[in-house]
Amino acid sequence: MTHKIAILGASGYTGAELVRLIAGHPNLEIVALSGERKAGMTMAEVFPHLRHMDLPALCKIEEIDFAGIDLCFCALPHKTSQEVIRDLPKTLKIVDLSADFRLRDPAAYKKWYGNDHAALEMQQEAVYGLTEFYRDQIKGARLVAGTGCNAATGQFALRPLISAGVIGLDDIILDMKCAVSGAGRSLKENLLHAELSEGYNAYAIGGTHRHLGEFDQEFSALAGRPVKVQFTPHLMPANRGILATAYVGGDAQAIWQAFSAAYADEPFVELLPFGTAPSTHDVRGSNFVHIGVAGDRIDGRAIVIAVLDNLTKGSSGQALQNANLMLGEDETEGLMMAPLFP
Structure with a gap:
């Protein structure tokens, strides 16, 4: 079964890393990529190392039709992420790579990030995304909060x-x-x-x-x-x-x-x-x-x-590991590549 994937914030490092990793996944298809400042550009223009891939052009988030999308990776800055995720379809599975849903206590979030949380109900729903220790909860989650690297x-x-x-x-x-x-x-x-x-x-x-x-x-x-x-x-x-x-x-x-x-x-x-x-x-x-x-x-x-x-296991690789669990895929799918050396 092929799962349709959107990546918000695809013009950043973690977004590009997600694209690189998903390229090796047999059951995921990227159908939408957002990049607010680079909307209208191709991924090949933004990241030449990805030019061999057949990818959708970058667009603004409001231009994405989420109907039929199975899972969305959100690689946006903190504060922006919660405001965007709050308005996404309630049936959409989401893996957030920002800091917005990592802390369960709203007071702790305000202490460390300096602003009130704009999606408190979702903050309580989110599962902390350190896969090896929250595996069972992640499998049934709708929203997973990736950890800091x-x-x-x-x-x-x-x-x-x-x-x-x-x-x-x-x-x-x-x-x-x-x-x-x-x-x-x-x-x-x-x-x-x-x-x-x-x-x-x-x-x-x-x-x-x-x-x-x-x-x-x-x-x-x-x-x-x-x-x-x-x-x-x-x-x-x-x-x-x-x-x-x-x-x-x-x-x-x-x-x-x-x-x-x-x-x-x-x-x-x-x-x-x-x-x-x-x-x-x-x-x-x-x-x-x-x-x-x-x-x-x-x-x-x-x-x-x-x-x-930090970009793989500390962020995008961890995000894909979590997505695999959420979508019923083998947890290691697309992630067993050997390290680069030298």
Whole structure:
């Protein structure tokens, strides 16, 4: 069975990544693509690497006829996304890649994103889209909220450990390195090649990064009490990838065993041999997560390193994984491509 697909915001990085991934899916057909600022242009003009594909031209959202469309990916900015999704047909399945439906508490959303939520009823309906941990709910969902790419990486590194009770909860330090594509495609002075290359800097220092709202929500729910991690992201001069280093209290071997039990049957999560560290090169362009564990020289401390591609497993690949479940497809369909190297 072929499912008809629309992508809103197809002129951004995550939209283009969705098109690339769906090209390898035998049962999905893209029938509508929106791009407000580039409406009327072809995808070949906007993204020459997609010129070999037979795709509809970009249009404005109001020009799309959603009758007959089975699922819509929404790759729009936060705030815009909720306002658009609120007015889409109530029978349409939606995977939202923005931040608008990730946080269940409206007060938390306002705290981290600075505005009142415009679709509160849908906010409560949305299922959090970290596939490996919400698989059963996603299968029956109409609206799935994709995670933040940083939030996904940190959760792959920490969720099984919190659930298994093998780490302390009050002294978790999460240090994260993020590639520049995570900032989106809009022009920003600090992301110019001359200002970003050959440098490396921390940002959102002191607990101001918006993905902390997801960490607070998810880790606290797992633990049954408030959990706050110390988190600092760093911008690295690379196009793709996130590397999270978590410093935790606990026995390193027990931590490795907890990961082994949690991820034994997960097709996209690879646990490395004890003491081995992954690289962002290992997962580039793929839907895989690689995790390494090592002991620290300080007794009772351990180091966990997780890597993923922010545009694939951290966003569009995760979105397609969720869509597969929502449409009754094999969860791995269109996503088993090997990483790119070098």
